[in-house]
Amino acid sequence: MRLPPLNALRAFEAAARHQGFILAAEELCVTRGAISRQVKLLEDHLGVALFHRHVRGVALTTAGRQLQPVLSEAFQMMMRQVEQIAADAAELRVICPPTLSIRWLLPQLEAFRAAYPEISLRLTTDFYSNSGFAAADFDLGISLQNSRLARAETITVLPLFDMRLAPACAPALLPRLEAGPEALAQLRLLHESPRQSDWATWARHFGLRQLDVTRGEIFPNLDMATRAAVMGAGVVMADLVLCAEELARGDLVLPFPQMSCGTPEGAYALIGEAEKWHDPKVAAFRDWLLAGPCAAAQALLPA
Amino acid sequence: MRLPPLNALRAFEAAARHQGFILAAEELCVTRGAISRQVKLLEDHLGVALFHRHVRGVALTTAGRQLQPVLSEAFQMMMRQVEQIAADAAELRVICPPTLSIRWLLPQLEAFRAAYPEISLRLTTDFYSNSGFAAADFDLGISLQNSRLARAETITVLPLFDMRLAPACAPALLPRLEAGPEALAQLRLLHESPRQSDWATWARHFGLRQLDVTRGEIFPNLDMATRAAVMGAGVVMADLVLCAEELARGDLVLPFPQMSCGTPEGAYALIGEAEKWHDPKVAAFRDWLLAGPCAAAQALLPA
DNA sequence: TCCATGGATTAGTTTTCCTGATCCAATAAT
DNA sequence: ATTATTGGATCAGGAAAACTAATCCATGGA
Known part of the structure; x- marks a missing residue:
């Protein structure tokens, strides 16, 4: 047997849950007639009555009582996962080490939020383990370049500005x-x-x-x-x-202004899973970083 | 958030399961284009890519990998229950005590099956407990009239023929x-x-x-x-x-043909849940019983 | 080089679904 | 008793969704 029309299942589920077609119709934003029709469709498909039609309202039959909880649970499972995925997708999660975050990224973040109000950015100010990056729930990370990460096929690394x-x-x-x-x-x-x-x-x-x-x-x-x-x-x-x-x-001064050097790590870098690299939110953040904060940072460094 | 279009979910689920749109299209009896379209629809709805489009075929994204198993399980749950209910509905289950079954009902059952080939009748030849009738999976039962059953609101009792x-x-x-x-x-x-x-x-x-x-x-x-x-x-x-x-x-004879009597139980009766009484299959069996086997039985009895 | 594969795309059509109006039966209110 | 209300059924017409069929595209293998 083929799975019956899904919309009919949904209409029935709502009707069963509400013990009536009118509330179900409201929930699904359709008319009573539509629910009535879909329920009948499903009953025809199954060859069983799912509701007793009383003068006032309806009551589930044995078959209906067997079907409803299963459908409710199934729809709820779908719903939850779909919501989870959509919520995850709407968020841009960035992790940045404490000092870099508080002294460089955070002060400029309001500008990003103003420029991309549709992106809900969530900053985590902390270090993260190399191994944990993919597993942890971050779209992008910022850190000193790490050769181990760079070698991983699935990770993309973009240098941001030099450490000096x-x-x-x-x-x-x-x-x-x-x-x-x-x-x-x-x-x-x-x-x-x-x-x-x-x-x-x-x-x-x-x-x-x-x-x-x-x-x-x-x-x-x-x-x-x-x-x-x-x-x-x-x-x-x-x-x-x-x-x-x-x-x-002038709160701090450089006693030896000519004596600045780089480090073995070389530069701060943006890292992220290659899979997500061209995600619109990731791309927006990346482009904004390069055009604004990184350009400003590089301008502070000796040539 | 509202649940996304269910057909899109189903298309995606099939595509994810088959790791490709063509097989999914075959499973759902539609064209590749239809699957492609539905998947894109779902992706737009969620705001996430669910598949990586490669040159040859597709591969699930992280989000897709999260969504697929949940959808597969949910659809399977629905499927199973729907099939169960449809199968139950297609069957007419009757329970009848041994002697009545073997000597009266069974010999005439072929006639019923011939008259109603679309009804799959399953006869259980056994006694059953009063309390177990509703709980047990029977649509109809035959037994001697039982006052306890008759009093239950949810049980309908129809006398068939006298016991003499x-x-x-x-x-x-x-x-x-x-x-x-x-x-x-x-x-x-x-x-x-x-x-x-x-x-x-x-x-x-x-x-x-x-x-x-x-x-x-x-x-x-x-x-x-x-x-x-x-x-x-x-x-x-x-x-x-x-x-x-x-x-x-003539294998048996009545030594005192005039001396026959009824019993306290009075009559054999058909009993069933009131809810199912007007189910088409139940009604067909009931009507057939009265018109055929019961009429024949009453004809054997003294007036 | 050419073909086969697997998906994307699009215009046009089919199918599905919904609306809005009307009907119906029974209960609650007057 | 009459009337209003409630909750569902039904139907024609029209909106929306989904599908088809044809075509396109990029690539990897013969």
Whole structure:
């Protein structure tokens, strides 16, 4: 036997649930007649009466009572999954590490929301594991380039802007560094724990073997280390883009403006599943990132 | 959100299951174009791609992979229940006690099947409990009238023909009963266990206080008791209708033809749930019973 | 190079479905 | 008792959905 007309099943289900055709008609936005017709159609198809027609209203027959719960559950299953998928599809989920998020992405996000009001963007400010990216429910992630990810066939990686490091401190400390980089030994170094290698990278790049880059204070992320630097707590290894605001305002200054270097990771990158890369929402966000925030970031870096 | 067009869901489900539109089209008896269209419709409705379109064939997207199993299960649930109900509806299930079945109903059932080839009749030859009738899967039952059933609102009872009892024996025993009913004391009485009261009923009705109705042999049903009587094993309390064949053939004779009586139960009856009483199959069987087998049975009884 | 495959597309038609009006029977209200 | 209301059935006509058939397209294999 072939599955009967689906619309007839739906009409019956609604009628059975409401114990009447009028309410069912309202639910399905049709007239009583339409429900009556569909129910009869289904009854003809099955060769069984599903409703007893009473003077006032209807009552399910045995067959109707057997059919209704199954249909209700089946329709509900479909409904739930369809809604879930549509809701997922309407959302653009982005994950971005804390400092990058709070200092770069978040301040510009209102502009994106204004430009694309139809896209419901959900930002998660956190790190994520490499393995968890596909499994986790994110459409896009932002992070330092990761060679392991880049090698995966199903993952697309788009470099956004370079990471460029230079020491920065409060203006009050500037005199104590006039003697040159060696004077850094006299000041506290401010570290961010997830990337403690930054001072080492910079010192190696400029051949400062004497500098003990393990000294100083440790913060959970660059944001806090930077804020400590603003208070005069020491010298932070600043990311020129992420600390742009303090540098622009003069809250922080670069004691050695010519001495900035890149890192092994090289650049911040946008990463996402290849499958979703051309999704309209993903594409919109990607294009907006490149045209606005990334262009602005690159403009802050030495050529 | 409203449930998307059901036909689109079905088209997608088939396409996903077959991993291609052509096979889906065959399954649903439509063209490729129709499937293509419906799938696109669903994708537009959800705002998500469900298939990756490759050069050759299609592959499910993440969203598609999430949707398919749910739809498949939901459709299968519906399908199963609908088939179950349609199959149940196509069948007419009748339950009839053993002797009545084998001696009266079954021999005439071929005529019913010939007259109504579209009705698939399933006869269960057994007793059934009163309480179990509605719960058990029978459309109609035949039994002796039962006051308890008759009182239930949801059960309809239709008397079929009277039960009428008279002693019967093989012709060879007839001489030993010429003296009259008192001579029964010299012969073995044959009982059927489920209705052992028959001899008592008859003896009481005709004032035969001396007759010990507990003597004799016991059989599980009247059919066997009757066959024993044909072999000359004794005298059976015959139901005039159920033993009609033996009486007509002369295998059994009535030693006291004028001495027949009814029983407290009175009559055989057709019983069924009121709800199903006007179902076409039930009505057909009912009408056929009254016009044929019942009329024939009543014709055998004294007026 | 040419064919076969598998899907996309589109115009036009068929089928389905719905509306809106009317009917009906019985109960509740007057 | 009469009237209004309720809840469903029915039907003709028209809107909407779905399908067909033909064509197109890109590619991979003979």
